[in-house]
Amino acid sequence: MAVERREIRWQKRLEPALEEARAQKRHALLDFSAAPM
């Protein structure tokens, strides 16, 4: 089955992301990364 390619829209600040998560009844995924940006 083909899966549509998606780009992850990473945010850079946790606190606003948690507010958004509360509003959307989602979780936050917090990635501590050293990968090239």
Next chain:
Amino acid sequence: MYPDPRVAQLIEQNFIPVRIHVKEQADDFKRLGAKYGAQWTPTILILDSSGEERHRIEGFLPAGDFIAQILLGLGKSAFTRGDFADAERRYREIVDKYPSTDAGPEALYWAGVARYKATNDPSALVQTAASFKQRYQETSWAKKASVWG
């Protein structure tokens, strides 16, 4: 990072994703790394909307293993908030779609517990113990489930 479209889709559908880069956001990394005890990259945390950690993935994983860990975290979070049906659904998805990952036996164990918590029917645990006699026999989860069978 995360080139597999299944990973991107799972993240987009379930999370508000936040990336803190160790060098480019050094101050944030120091502050949040201290708060959550992250001392290595990649460290990936599943947080509920109040910021409580529900699951942790440390180090690189191939896509299938990573997806299974994400589902495990979503299952744990659902279990913690008492949504046992959703927790079981997440755990069963791991067992069905990613059975050979490290998350597989843990998910099978907790799927049984979640069903028991949802139904109060002890046969859910007996059936889980029976399942462990067919698969994952050498794991610690099989030992834990052995008291039910």
